[in-house]
Amino acid sequence: MNAVAIPPFERFYEEYRDEIYGYLRKLAGRDAADDAFQETFLRALRGYPNLQHGRHLRAWAYRIATRVAIDERRRRRPTVEIPELPADDGRPAYAELDHLTGDLPATERAAVVLRYGYDLDYADIATALGSTEAAARQAASSGVRRLRRRMT
Numbered sequence: 001m002n003a004v005a006i007p008p009f010e011r012f013y014e015e016y017r018d019e020i021y022g023y024l025r026k027l028a029g030r031d032a033a034d035d036a037f038q039e040t041f042l043r044a045l046r047g048y049p050n051l052q053h054g055r056h057l058r059a060w061a062y063r064i065a066t067r068v069a070i071d072e073r074r075r076r077r078p079t080v081e082i083p084e085l086p087a088d089d090g091r092p093a094y095a096e097l098d099h100l101t102g103d104l105p106a107t108e109r110a111a112v113v114l115r116y117g118y119d120l121d122y123a124d125i126a127t128a129l130g131s132t133e134a135a136a137r138q139a140a141s142s143g144v145r146r147l148r149r150r151m152t
Contacts, residue, residue, distance in 0.1 A: 004054035009045060016061045017041070023062065028069040036072050040065045100147055107131075108143030115140045 007015075020040060025033040043064050051060075097117050101109045107129060114125045125136040 006048075006051050006054040006057075009048050012044075012048070012057055012061075013041060016058060019058075020061055020065050024065055024069060027066070028072055032069075032072050032076075036065070036068045039068045039072075043068065101143070103150075104143050104146055107139045108146065111136055111139035112143035112147070116144075 017037075021033065021037050024036045024040065028036045040061070044061060047064075051057075097113050101112050104112065110129060111125055114120045114128060115122070120128070122133045122136045122140070125140065126133045129136055129139070131139075
């Protein structure tokens with residue numbers, strides 16, 4: 001394929017600004033569209049010198065706008081106040097699972113309790129165990145298999 005020359009950023013901006021702004025108004029809403037529009041073209045300006053060719057500039061601008069709108073939506077805080085739930089100061093998760101996991105090997109017991117008692121992801125479990133994520137996943141899986149065998 002022949003390389004397509006990259007137009008000056010000003011021409012790129014003039015060609016796509018109205019189209020991208022309309023898209024952001026639909027995607028992010030009227031209130032967030034202005035900020036998202038500015039962020040979209042700031043990101044485009046930062047990335048513009050790194051472009052290899054001028055093909056698909058429109059799609060590139062839409063991709064940036066979509067990502068900006070998604071980022072903005074994630075940053076928004078809920079407008080509804082979430083009620084405070086009563087705290088249950090019961091036993092900690094490791095104590096609640098002790099009757100099940102007490103006979104497991106130490107690593108498997110720790111992995112099962114951290115995963116299912118504290119709902120940690122495997123990366124955090126790996127950090128706690130001083131192992132890899134794959135080893136943490138394997139330890140939790142092995143522990144659950146042992147528990148299942150015991151219960152059947």
